[in-house]
Amino acid sequence: MIRVENVSKTFSLSRQQAKELNTKARSVTAVDDISFACKPGRIFSLLGPNGAGKTTTLRMIATILKPTAGTIHVNGYDVVREDDKVRASIGFLTGSTGLYHRLTPNELVNYFAKLYKLEQRVSRKRKEELFELLDMNDFANKRIGQLSTGMKQKVSIVRTMIHDPDIVVFDEPTSGLDVITAENIIQLIRRCRDDNKTVIFSSHIMSEVDLLCDDLAIIHEGKLIYESTMEDFRQTHQGVSLTEAFIETVNAV
Numbered sequence: 404m405i406r407v408e409n410v411s412k413t414f415s416l417s418r419q420q421a422k423e424l425n426t427k428a429r430s431v432t433a434v435d436d437i438s439f440a441c442k443p444g445r446i447f448s449l450l451g452p453n454g455a456g457k458t459t460t461l462r463m464i465a466t467i468l469k470p471t472a473g474t475i476h477v478n479g480y481d482v483v484r485e486d487d488k489v490r491a492s493i494g495f496l497t498g499s500t501g502l503y504h505r506l507t508p509n510e511l512v513n514y515f516a517k518l519y520k521l522e523q524r525v526s527r528k529r530k531e532e533l534f535e536l537l538d539m540n541d542f543a544n545k546r547i548g549q550l551s552t553g554m555k556q557k558v559s560i561v562r563t564m565i566h567d568p569d570i571v572v573f574d575e576p577t578s579g580l581d582v583i584t585a586e587n588i589i590q591l592i593r594r595c596r597d598d599n600k601t602v603i604f605s606s607h608i609m610s611e612v613d614l615l616c617d618d619l620a621i622i623h624e625g626k627l628i629y630e631s632t633m634e635d636f637r638q639t640h641q642g643v644s645l646t647e648a649f650i651e652t653v654n655a656v
Contacts, residue, residue, distance in 0.1 A: 404440070404441065404442060404443060404476075404477075404478060404570075404601055405440065405441040405464060405475070405476070405603060406440045406474075406476045407438055407439050407460070407464070407473070407475050408438050408473055408474050409436050409437075409438055409473040410434060410436070410437055410438070410460070410463065410470045410472065410473030410475060411432060411434055411435055411471050412432070412433050412456075412459050412460075412463060412468060413430050413431065413432045413433070413471045414431050414433060415429060415430050416428065416430055433456050433459045434456040434460055434463070434625050435626050436472075436626070437473075437626065437627040439620050439627065441602070441603050442601065443569075443600065443601045444596060444600075445602070445617040446592065446603075446615050446617045447601075447602065447603045447604065447617070447618045447619075447620070448604050448605065448606070448612050448618070448620070448633075449604070449605045449620050449622065450606075450612065450619065450621050450622070451622040451653075452623065452653060455623050455624060455625070456624075456625040457574070458497075458574055458605070461495075461572050461574045463482065464477060464572055464603070465489075465490075465493060465495040466489050466490055467495075469482075469483055470482070477492065477570055478492040478493075478569055478570055480492070491566070492568055492569050493569075493571070494563040494566070494568035494570070494571045494572065495571075495572045496559055496560060496571070496572065496574065496576050497559075497574040497576070502547050502555055502558060502559065503547065504547045504548030505547075506547055507543065507544045507545060507546060507547065508539060508545075508550075508558045508561070509530075509543045509544055511547065511558060511562060512526075512530050513526070515565055515566075516529075516565050519566040526565065529564075529566075529567060530565060533560070533565070534561065536587075536591070537557045537560060537587050538557075539554075539561070552580065553581050556580055556584060557584065557587065560587075560591060564591070569601060570603075571592075571595050571601070571602050571603075572603050573588075573602070573603070573605065573606075575607065576588050576592075576606070577611065585611075589615065592604060593615065596617075604616070609645045609646045609649065612645060613645050616633040617632065617633055618631070618632050618633065619631060619632070619636050621649065623653050624656075628653070628656050629652050636648065640652075
């Protein structure tokens, strides 16, 4: 379960940053008093235009950023006061995750399994299952720096899932990937839902949202402008595509 309550995030601006943004303000509010909840066994899609505050929100959920105001609870733990427990129960996958290029996928995954203090027997079984699911055995012992973008993303997936987290956050996970790798990730997201995990998913690819989404929230200029089920959203916007419905919702603000 993820519960976001009256959360805001404000960033301070240097003089140079304020000049680049053409503003006299010394701060900018990226997320402005938003609230929503993500439930186990359902896929929650957080959508919005570029710069709307999606990634900032997801990073606060993942404890990478701290909220300026409000509270976030992940699996019952506060992301500020109990950040270590949140990180132990969450997996965070983004399209721009950095990897240790001198290591092999095997070495990297083993390293993260040790960080999560997994028993060797458990981590070995989990790694074997994920490598098989993602068809990674052919490059498991090659240096990550020599791998393609799609292969690296598969390594990121295993790193994200090796500790079998209850909560999984996917931020633009298929961005720039080939069709086969993207489909592997979509299948993994579905599997997380089937395993009754709490899944929050952000994407600009509306066909993926249409395939996966159970619940939907739209954020625009830092504010939450829509939240309901995907079924309700479709019924409200009958006769138009999901992309058209999204644009209509944003433009109506």
